[in-house]
Amino acid sequence: xxxxxxxxxxxxxxxxxxxxxxxASGFTFGDNAMSWFRQAPGKGLEWVGFIRSKAYGGxxxxxxxxxxxxxxxxxxxxxxxxxxxxxLKTEDTAVYYCTRDLGRIDYWGQGSLVxxxx
Amino acid sequence: DIQMTQSxxxxxASVGDRVTITCRASQSISSWLAWYQQKPGxxxxxxxYKASSLESGVPSRFSGSxxxxxxxxxxxxxxxxxxxxxxCQQYSNYLYTFGQGTKLEIK
Numbered sequence: 001x002x003x004x005x006x007x008x009x010x011x012x013x014x015x016x017x018x019x020x021x022x023x024a025s026g027f028t029f030g031d032n033a034m035s036w037f038r039q040a041p042g043k044g045l046e047w048v049g050f051i052r053s054k055a056y057g058g059x060x061x062x063x064x065x066x067x068x069x070x071x072x073x074x075x076x077x078x079x080x081x082x083x084x085x086x087x088l089k090t091e092d093t094a095v096y097y098c099t100r101d102l103g104r105i106d107y108w109g110q111g112s113l114v115x116x117x118x
Numbered sequence: 119d120i121q122m123t124q125s126x127x128x129x130x131a132s133v134g135d136r137v138t139i140t141c142r143a144s145q146s147i148s149s150w151l152a153w154y155q156q157k158p159g160x161x162x163x164x165x166x167y168k169a170s171s172l173e174s175g176v177p178s179r180f181s182g183s184x185x186x187x188x189x190x191x192x193x194x195x196x197x198x199x200x201x202x203x204x205x206c207q208q209y210s211n212y213l214y215t216f217g218q219g220t221k222l223e224i225k
Binding site for chain 2: 035109
């Protein structure tokens with residue numbers, strides 16, 4: 001059974017940093033791209049960014065709204081994907097989802113709430 | 119970025135009804151479109167991919183059609199479990215974008 005479990009969310013002040021982790025199981029993590037999405041309270045879904053598998057260079061892409069502030073990385077030996085969020089803004093408040101990315105998104109984590117507030 | 123426009127934003131229907139949700143892309147995305155169902159407090163669930171392919175385990179009352187810029191999601195006979203919010207997503211390029219969502223409510 002595929003499982004994606006996010007951790008690391010919480011309350012953080014504007015301008016500070018936070019790192020989310022996504023622990024994967026039930027599939028060959030290293031063979032897959034991983035994406036992060038977010039959903040602000042009462043709003044729709046927004047793609048944040050993704051990281052390709054090592055076979056495709058392990059490179060990353062980001063939405064314009066987070067580029068330069070957020071960084072996605074992966075540790076294939078531990079089956080973990082990370083989302084490092086720096087210079088957080090109040091508008092980054094959202095539930096953050098880790099996903100397996102086939103273009104279509106077939107597996108989602110349960111979500112981790114990040115609240116940016118003073 | 120490719121803009122995705124869903125309609126309607128809200129849809130009221132009854133159990134047993136046939137309903138259709140439309141998604142339009144601002145430029146051609148071929149068939150690179152997925153549909154998701156989301157219930158309150160839960161992660162989205164993949165229903166349809168590549169415009170018309172049914173995800174494993176999804177009931178056959180769900181179907182998708184379209185290509186290019188016009189797409190539809192149809193539920194042939196609404197069941198109580200289907201009342202939720204539905205999103206389309208384009209994955210024609212890596213700048214994934216979603217429609218704004220359609221909330222399907224009980225009439």
